[in-house]
Amino acid sequence: MGRRSDHTRxxxxxxxxxxxxxxxxxxxxxxxxxxDVAKRVGYSIGTVSNVFGSYDGLVLAINARTIALWxxxxxxxxxxxxxxxxxxxxxxxxxxxxxxxxxxxxxxxxHMADDGPAPDWYQAQVAKLMGIVATEIAAxxxxxxxxxxxxxARSLVATVHGHCVFHLYRTFDLLGETAPVEAAxxxxxxxxxxxGG
Amino acid sequence: MGRRSDHTRxxxxxxxxxxxxxxxxxxxxxxxxxxDVAKRVGYSIGTVSNVFGSYDGLVLAINARTIALWxxxxxxxxxxxxxxxxxxxxxxxxxxxxxxxxxxxxxxxxHMADDGPAPDWYQAQVAKLMGIVATEIAAxxxxxxxxxxxxxARSLVATVHGHCVFHLYRTFDLLGETAPVEAAxxxxxxxxxxxGG
DNA sequence: TCACAAAATTGGTCACTGTTCAATTAGTTT
DNA sequence: AAACTAATTGAACAGTGACCAATTTTGTGA
Numbered sequence: 001m002g003r004r005s006d007h008t009r010x011x012x013x014x015x016x017x018x019x020x021x022x023x024x025x026x027x028x029x030x031x032x033x034x035x036d037v038a039k040r041v042g043y044s045i046g047t048v049s050n051v052f053g054s055y056d057g058l059v060l061a062i063n064a065r066t067i068a069l070w071x072x073x074x075x076x077x078x079x080x081x082x083x084x085x086x087x088x089x090x091x092x093x094x095x096x097x098x099x100x101x102x103x104x105x106x107x108x109x110x111h112m113a114d115d116g117p118a119p120d121w122y123q124a125q126v127a128k129l130m131g132i133v134a135t136e137i138a139a140x141x142x143x144x145x146x147x148x149x150x151x152x153a154r155s156l157v158a159t160v161h162g163h164c165v166f167h168l169y170r171t172f173d174l175l176g177e178t179a180p181v182e183a184a185x186x187x188x189x190x191x192x193x194x195x196g197g
Numbered sequence: 198m199g200r201r202s203d204h205t206r207x208x209x210x211x212x213x214x215x216x217x218x219x220x221x222x223x224x225x226x227x228x229x230x231x232x233d234v235a236k237r238v239g240y241s242i243g244t245v246s247n248v249f250g251s252y253d254g255l256v257l258a259i260n261a262r263t264i265a266l267w268x269x270x271x272x273x274x275x276x277x278x279x280x281x282x283x284x285x286x287x288x289x290x291x292x293x294x295x296x297x298x299x300x301x302x303x304x305x306x307x308h309m310a311d312d313g314p315a316p317d318w319y320q321a322q323v324a325k326l327m328g329i330v331a332t333e334i335a336a337x338x339x340x341x342x343x344x345x346x347x348x349x350a351r352s353l354v355a356t357v358h359g360h361c362v363f364h365l366y367r368t369f370d371l372l373g374e375t376a377p378v379e380a381a382x383x384x385x386x387x388x389x390x391x392x393g394g
Numbered sequence: 395t396c397a398c399a400a401a402a403t404t405g406g407t408c409a410c411t412g413t414t415c416a417a418t419t420a421g422t423t424t
Numbered sequence: 425a426a427a428c429t430a431a432t433t434g435a436a437c438a439g440t441g442a443c444c445a446a447t448t449t450t451g452t453g454a
Contacts, residue, residue: 006263035412043411043433045413045433046414046415046434049412050431057414088416108366109306111225129445130371140248148261151380154363154375155383157359157363158356158360158362158363159359159384160359160362161362162354162355162357162358162359163352164361165355165358165362166355170314172351174323178348186391187319187352187384187388190384190391191387191389192386194383196389230439231440232439232440234446240403241403241444243403243405243444244402244404246441246442246444247402247403252440346410398447398452398453399450400451401447401449402448402449403446403447404444404446404447404448405445405447406445407425407443407445409444410439410440411438411439411441412440413433413437413439413453414436416433416434417432417435417449418431418434419431420430420431422430
């Protein structure tokens with residue numbers, strides 16, 4: 001089974017992350033098995049430890065890849081957007097989550113085994129994502145201070161996130177159907193208007 | 198170990214749910230063990246299956262209890278509130294989550310093994326919680342239609358939820374600290390104002 | 395009071411998880 | 425060619441929840 005020189009270390013990482021993401025998207029975090037990923041990639045369990053350190057390491061690597069793809073998707077949406085860049089951003093947020101709900105949910109449901117914070121390289125990825133949003137908020141509020149922009153960006157991401165989670169978790173279904181994207185967008189617009197946009 | 202007549206069926210349920218909630222609040226869903234709950238209550242694993250049907254059944258029962266306590270907390274907050282009932286509601290939402298983060302997070306991170314919807318009796322509990330909010334939104338918007346009220350209530354719960362999740366998951370820490378409760382409240386007030394409150 | 399049937403409870407077995415680490419194997423150097 | 429280094433393996437371990445035959449207790453009817 002060993003295929004020592006077939007792949008370099010980084011090729012191996014990519015191999016595991018790709019197959020891992022496939023399985024995570026298919027089966028969800030609760031039923032995700034590092035053993036199974038290794039098996040389907042043609043390596044043994046032990047290799048996961050060697051390459052990623054632990055189960056957490058593998059999931060982290062997968063989630064980082066998901067975030068990178070998400071960021072790329074948002075940038076694409078913005079590049080293709082017309083005047084209404086805020087709408088493009090909100091829709092991009094939802095699009096991505098809806099397209100691969102289980103992988104997206106895993107971003108939030110995975111926690112370090114020791115309850116510690118995620119490593120810096122991972123947090124940097126998240127910060128990059130936040131940066132994309134902050135840039136757009138800043139553009140929408142030319143008169144606002146950097147402080148205000150960052151603070152509002154966080155709050156608006158939280159707002160959109162809440163609507164997105166409830167949509168995916170089907171929490172909204174309890175009281176009849178409404179378009180969650182439109183509701184999120186309405187809340188965001190109100191907040192920007194109130195801030196002087 | 199058997200203690201057949203020590204407890205009726207419903208006493209048994211309460212016993213498991215109480216100890217289960219204690220452990221869930223302490224250790225979180227990922228490390229939660231139905232076996233361990235049974236052991237500490239003085240019964241064997243099998244009894245969990247008998248009483249709750251499965252692992253999912255036990256977690257569901259625990260979560261239902263958490264929701265009931267949450268609803269009671271919100272009612273208490275409203276009863277003790279002055280003029281600003283909306284603020285009381287938002288603060289009550291956060292209070293409860295912050296006081297027992299792991300139990301609260303488990304409400305959202307638990308999914309049925311078959312990915313099906315939660316049973317009706319459970320959904321009814323959730324609906325009750327939503328009802329408390331909807332009542333207050335209705336009071337804040339006397340001129341609004343029932344349709345509008347329900348729709349807005351959902352959106353505002355999603356908004357507050359998003360801020361609360363990011364607070365507990367420490368997502369906000371990435372870009373410096375800001376009071377998430379105040380941000381959530383600001384978003385809610387803007388939305389109510391925009392709706393004519 | 396006793397025997398018997400019905401219900402509750404147990405705990406071993408199974409298939410699975412991630413972690414660990416001695417043993418093996420392949421690639422590289424001397 | 426031999427020695428050395430690093431990668432890779434996979435068996436062992438301590439857990440998990442599901443399952444269910446065997447046991448124990450309870451309540452009922454004789």
